[in-house]
Amino acid sequence: MSLAIVHSRARLGIQAPPVSVEVHLANGMPSLTLVGLPETAVRESKDRVRSALQNAQLDFPSLKRITINLAPADLPKEGGRFDLAIALGLLAASGQIPGDALAECECIGELALSGELRPVQGVLPVALACREAGRTLILPRANAAEAALVKGVELIAADHLLALCEHLRNEQPLPALAPPPPSPAPKVAELADVQGQQQAKRALIVAASGGHNLLLFGPPGTGKTLLASRLPGILPPLQEQEALEVAAIQSVCDRTPLTAWPSRPFRAPHHGASAAALVGGGSQPRPGEISQAHNGVLFLDELPEFDRKVLEMLREPLESGCIHIARAREQLTFPARFQLIAAMNPCPCGFQGDPSARCRCTPEQVQRYRSKLSGPLLDRIDLHLAMHNEPFSMGAEHSRGVPDTLTAAAQVLAARQRQAARQQGLNAHLGLDGIRDHCALEDADAGWLEQAITRLGLSRRASHRSLKVARTLADLAGEARISRAHLAEALQYRQLDRQPGH
Template sequence: VPGALPAALAAARAGRRRIVVPHENATEAAVVTGIDVHPAAALSDVIELERRGYDTPPARVNADRLFASGARGGRLDLRDVRGQLMARRALEIAAVGRHHLLMIGPPGAGKTMLARRLPNVLPPLTLPEAIETTSIHSIAGLNRGALMTERPFRAPHHTTSGAGMVGGGANPGPGEVSLAHNGVLFLDELAEFSPSVLNHLREPLEDRFLTISRAAGRLRFPADFMLVAAMNPCPCGYDATGVRECTCADGARMRYRSRISGPLLDRIDLFVNLPRLEFAELTSRASGEPSASVRSRVATARTTLERARRHSSGAHPDARMLLAEAADRLALSARAVRRVTRIAMTIAAHDGRTAARREDVAEALQYRPGAELTTLS
């Protein structure tokens, strides 16, 4: 039944000693401590359990074994990606700092391929994260009675409605932003989504949760996800790419880009352009760095970044000087300055340092949106 795990959590918090769930839900519910979980196949089994005073042993699970059985192996791997070194680095920096990322490039550049490999370079779910993530999917009726041990990756189609994206309905349930909690929300062909649907993302991107109000009350769903989006530079996909001549009229290009509002772009941290791949890169037999190596580096960098934040390491004087020069020359807003600072700190942590240097700020400035998008933000 949907919601067995959150029901077990609520029962444990309420001080209940036991709960009876269907056999299929026993594994997910049994991860909750402080309450006995008894599986039953039919109502007659429940009556028999009550009659016998629940003398049968409750369900037990070994969380460590569950995580081990869900260990990553045979998954999508970054070693399959050819070229696109700057995009790979941007993806890794996003993974370290949990930054939102937008990739822009022609069809076939590798945007989707990179995005789908992001969950496998993120640190593994902790047990509390796994319980929280599984609870959301359990309420939606999407899990199969087991604990989720890998970070979710949600890739809704661009025809998804507002209710499908953020949740809702007569009996409100979680939408894509909540199903991506503790994981990745990937929006491919970003400019093809309805502008009204995209604007629904502003609240969860800012607050990391979503509140749905109905006459019967208010529900709050968690929505702490990494947003990764991909788009073509124009409707035909080839504007300023060097692949082929763009066939779009100026007005069509402007309308296409204006479908993404400035406030949404303002909540995206990293912008990276992917060039077309040369034939030699496409046919190269040399494999890229595997996801396991990148994941280890991301975990180490996150520890360094947390240490830097705790001690307010900040930036070197020459880094602050470059940032001040860029703020004046590029007319950066206060929010843009904060974003560049955060990204520079992440880059420094990625490279093993707790204070940002001038070169970190310089790289962070490279990830600002191009002129074609800056006019919208």
């Protein structure tokens, strides 16, 4: 008797085949053998299955020689998600449930010793793969709300193994699953709570409108972290496919079952994070922070305090939107289309440019501090903006034209809709052909831009990114063509990669 369980990483860009659980009963000395590279938790499943069958008043075929094969044999198996498939395979092979009832089914779930079905990680990617294959998914009821986020997949959910067997025998049908309740609206931080910093707020709206990466640098207490935390609130809601991708990653990475439609991720790892924690990997490769920020925001505070080798690993995913992890056994690809927001101090003490004149850092110390960020990495960050301390005020700013979250979100949505109608994607993701088609300039403006780029010493990549920022500025203004004013403002956001004196 054979059953299949879809591997939980199948929807994360990893080519992982379904794991087939094959059960063979033969005459001979009573024994139970589990083969197919099972790890410790999988090898222990035979004891959990034996106890679960006995406590559910089902017969464990102890007078037979039992061989359970987890195929493909060269794929390591880990976790307790195979328990249910093994138990149902044993029951079908011994004739206690009809095998035909499982012909079009996939199974996932962990068994308690009492026969109860316990929730497992990675159910949503399994549900997605089942929908694509037109298969029915059998799973614990505690995971049903998560799997029900995938529209069009047929689910069979139970709390106990005995109730599931009665359903498969057509003795006592399981109750139909209730539709998942509507997800509550995510709470967002209010942009108007950030006092002053009008240019920084403008840069934040530009970054959100075009999907651009943003680096804020300035003395402590200027509001860099506060502004970064406001970005998810002005981004448009996730589309269905984007939300499923985010939920699939959360389902694999989080220990708690996913029961609500996800909002845009906001990940803020500590600067002591290792390379494996940030970009993914490990002995058993798992998605890192950049994959968990997929379709959302990755905020790196105190950017120069990260290990330089770790930061350099961001260069490829910032361009490609994915991360490739190579191991001796396998090569994996995780999605990583994130928007990078970073913050840093202007010097080691943090007070360069502060009106208090507290900074005593020498030019060599400042250069050594900033050199922790390589030129190629800075090239891939579209906007660099200096922030300064502003006079403190306890007064409300709403009456002085400060954009609130709703107003900023409406501007961002309108700009993104123009981009979607024109090029079916964000300006930050334009390739060379897209820049040529959608960022065309008048001859006079093109000549002016060439002179400005030469004078500022910008690289070709930085020049292309400035063009894409100018395209976003035009979209925010509702204009079809890029003007010189848009180009000038875009160049103002390249403040860390200019030649000295500019």
